[in-house]
Amino acid sequence: MSQRDHARILIYSHDSFGLGRLRRCLAVANSLVGQFKGLFVLIISGAQVPTGMGLRARVDFVKIPSVIKLYDGQYTSMEEHIDLRDTLAIRQTIIRNTAESFDPDLMIVDDEPFGLTPEIQETLELLKRRGCPIALALPDLVEQSIEQNQVLNRAEVFEAIDALYDQIWVYGAETFAKPFEHLDAPKKLLGKMTYVGYLQRNIPRGYATLDLPFTNPYILVSADDSERGSELMDWMLTAYENDATLPHPALLVLSPLLPAARRKVIRGRAIRLDNVRVLDFEEGSTALMPGAVGVVTTAGYDAFCQMLSFDKRVIFVTADADQDCQDVRAGLAAERGLAHMLTGAQMRDPKVLAQALHAFPNRPLPSQSGAAEMLGGLETICAKVEHHIKRPAEP
Numbered sequence: 001m002s003q004r005d006h007a008r009i010l011i012y013s014h015d016s017f018g019l020g021r022l023r024r025c026l027a028v029a030n031s032l033v034g035q036f037k038g039l040f041v042l043i044i045s046g047a048q049v050p051t052g053m054g055l056r057a058r059v060d061f062v063k064i065p066s067v068i069k070l071y072d073g074q075y076t077s078m079e080e081h082i083d084l085r086d087t088l089a090i091r092q093t094i095i096r097n098t099a100e101s102f103d104p105d106l107m108i109v110d111d112e113p114f115g116l117t118p119e120i121q122e123t124l125e126l127l128k129r130r131g132c133p134i135a136l137a138l139p140d141l142v143e144q145s146i147e148q149n150q151v152l153n154r155a156e157v158f159e160a161i162d163a164l165y166d167q168i169w170v171y172g173a174e175t176f177a178k179p180f181e182h183l184d185a186p187k188k189l190l191g192k193m194t195y196v197g198y199l200q201r202n203i204p205r206g207y208a209t210l211d212l213p214f215t216n217p218y219i220l221v222s223a224d225d226s227e228r229g230s231e232l233m234d235w236m237l238t239a240y241e242n243d244a245t246l247p248h249p250a251l252l253v254l255s256p257l258l259p260a261a262r263r264k265v266i267r268g269r270a271i272r273l274d275n276v277r278v279l280d281f282e283e284g285s286t287a288l289m290p291g292a293v294g295v296v297t298t299a300g301y302d303a304f305c306q307m308l309s310f311d312k313r314v315i316f317v318t319a320d321a322d323q324d325c326q327d328v329r330a331g332l333a334a335e336r337g338l339a340h341m342l343t344g345a346q347m348r349d350p351k352v353l354a355q356a357l358h359a360f361p362n363r364p365l366p367s368q369s370g371a372a373e374m375l376g377g378l379e380t381i382c383a384k385v386e387h388h389i390k391r392p393a394e395p
Helices: 020-035 084-102 121-129 154-164 226-242 260-270 283-288 301-310 325-335 344-348 350-358 377-388
Strands: 008-013 040-045 059-063 067-069 075-077 106-110 134-139 167-171 193-195 218-222 250-254 276-280 292-297 314-318 340-343
Touching: 008 020, 008 084, 020 040, 020 059, 020 106, 020 301, 020 377, 040 084, 067 084, 084 121, 106 121, 121 134, 121 154, 167 377, 218 226, 226 250, 226 260, 226 276, 226 292, 226 314, 226 344, 226 350, 250 260, 260 276, 292 301, 301 314, 301 325, 314 325, 314 344, 325 340, 340 344, 340 350, 344 350
Parallel strands: 008 040, 008 106, 040 059, 106 134, 134 167, 167 193, 218 250, 218 292, 250 276, 292 314, 314 340
Antiparallel strands: 067 075
C-alpha cells in the first residue's frame, strides 16, 4: 500500500437508469483507497446507493437530485412537482461548488463527457484553469449521447472532449470492442485513449460465509434493469413451471429498482416451486457467483465483468428490437465464445429456455476463450492515478 497523504480524487457519474455506473465507480474508488493509504475519493452522483453496496473508508458520496431517463431517451425529474430545468440547475450548482471546495488532484468522469445538458462543463473548465488533470472513463461501448448530441454535431463533440480531457480511459479490451469505432473520431483524440482492461470483481469482505439457500450448484438469475429484469424473472419461472426435470435449482436476485407489486408476483410464483428461491438485491450478491453453475442475465457492463472475473458460464438475454449497448455486448460475447445468447422471443418459449438451461454444464467456460486476458482494469487505473497524485505528504 502506497502513502499518498491528502491526495483527492473526484469521480462524477451522471446516472439515469440501473446500477451499473454506480457499481463501476464504487469498484474504482474502493480499489484506489485500498492501494493508496492517504487517498480520499469523493463520488458525485444522482444514484441512490442501495443498502449493502457500502463505501470503504475514505470514500464518500455526494447525492445530487435524481433524474429518470425515459424510454424515448428524454429525461425527467424524479419528483413530478419539480421542473426538469430547476433540477438540472440545482445539480449543476452542487457539482461546481463541490469541485471547487474539494479541490481534487484528479477528476474522473464516468461515461458522459458533458454530463446532462451539459451540467459539468463549467466544472471541468474551472478545474482545467486550476491545473487539475481530468480523465474521461468510458465503458467498452458508448451510449448514443456522443453520436446524437442535441447541441453539438459530432465533430464539435470530439473537439470539446479533446479540449476538456487530458486522457481517455476505456474500461475494456481493445480486442473486444472500441467505443469510437464507428464514429470517425479524429486521430488526435484516439491518441489519448488507453484500454485499461475490464474491472475485476471480487467477493465483498464479510460475505464469504453467506448462507446460501441451496447446497448444490444453482443457476443465478439477475438484472439491474427493472423492466428487463421483471421479464427475465417471468421467463425463468415459466421454464421451471413447465419442466420439472431441470437439473439445477434457480436463485433469482431481484433488483432494488423492481416495483413492490412485481416483487410480490414473482415471490408468489416462486414459493410454489421447490427448486426456485428469491433474494433481494445486496452488494454481497457477488458472493453468490462461486456457487453458481451458470448465470442468466442481461449483458450490462457489471454483469460482463462478473462473468470474466468469476469465469462463469452465462446466458445473455437480448431485446427483440432496438438493440442497445447491452445487446451489442451480448452479441460480441457470443461471437467470441465467451457466452451464450438468447433473444427475448427465444426466452418466451419455455422449451427453448429449458433446453439452454439443461445444456449449461456442457458449455465452455469464458477462460477457454481468453477471458483472463481481458481483465486488469483496476490495477492499470491505480498505476495511472499514482502518476497524477503528486501532492507531497505533509509531516
